[in-house]
Amino acid sequence: MESVTSRPPRLGMLLTKTPCSIYRLETITKELRDGDYELVEENIIRHYIYNDINAIGASCFTFLGNPLYKNLISNPIDCYFIPKDTLLPEGLAIVFNRKIKLRFSSCCQKGWHFCIVPTRQMTLAEYGDAIKNLNWNLCEIRDSVELKGLVHKNDDLKGVQDFLIIEIYLLIELWYKQTTDVMERLYANDIHTWIALKKPTVRELMRDKPRAYIIFHALSRLNVISVTQKTYKFDILGEFRDMFGWKVKELGDKPNVKICK
Structure with a gap:
């Protein structure tokens, strides 16, 4: 593991050698x-x-x-x-x-x-x-x-400007409960914590394509039951479709991204 004082490599640079373990x-x-x-x-x-x-x-x-x-x-x-x-x-x-x-x-x-x-x-x-x-x-x-559960604090959503981000926060909690994949639980923790601490806007999320892509695939496979959960899910997937062209069957599209079930 790296020292807490270490600096990361330059963002987005293609490296042919691992900069750390x-x-x-x-x-x-x-x-x-x-x-x-x-x-x-x-x-x-x-x-x-x-x-x-x-x-x-x-x-x-x-x-x-x-x-x-x-x-x-x-x-x-x-x-x-x-x-x-x-x-x-x-x-x-x-x-x-x-x-x-x-x-x-x-x-x-x-x-x-x-x-x-x-x-x-x-x-x-x-x-x-x-x-x-x-x-x-x-x-x-x-x-x-x-790792068995996500941390919640009363002010997690205080200051969040866009309701779509609140929808993501709530559905990520559901994803965390549904998945048994440890890496996916780390993803969920990261996204949940990012929203709670950074209070990102939708615009900031869309500029973070790798994180948005993880959210997209998580919600594409998410089992939702209530009308509210379904509304949130398709609100978010619709935004990703408009921004990135990612499509799924539930929105009436022929998927151009492989969704593993």
Whole structure:
């Protein structure tokens, strides 16, 4: 893990060598998640030739300081890491795209979020194999009771200007309860904490395409029952469709993004 005083790499820069040790959960045992790639054709994923602050790829992270949930009374998580200064194979690069903050009952855990992206045209299968075949090393990370629920405070939504952001906050809580994927729970914690602490506007969200993409896929698979939840879900998906062209069947579109069920 990185020192709390460390500085992250430049935002959006394509790096061929890992700037620090990077971690990814269940990378060997699971296929790519929906948010790990963006399809541009039926089976071809978007690749990056130039620096891009909105690059989308296989999610990785590093925490600053000691991770809160690395303790002896928690359950082990299937986690792997690539050491610092590892040279990535031709066709792949790593990009730093945002700082993250996870809120727990005892403290906040800061970290950096990276994605590993293709730099040449690849099929989804080729990209998935390229990620799995990297120099991953097994590491010791544990699933603490701290990860079992999201932290709420009375002023979480105070100062939030756009109701769409409130809708996202509420549906992300539902997503957290529904998913059993540890990485998705980290995503949910990050988004929930980001809204509670930063009070972003819709415009700020739309400028953060990687985070918006995670929200899009989370809500695309979210099981909603009440009329209110359905209204919120389709409000948000409609905004993403208008902004990015992401489509789903529930909105009457032929999807141009693969949604895994």
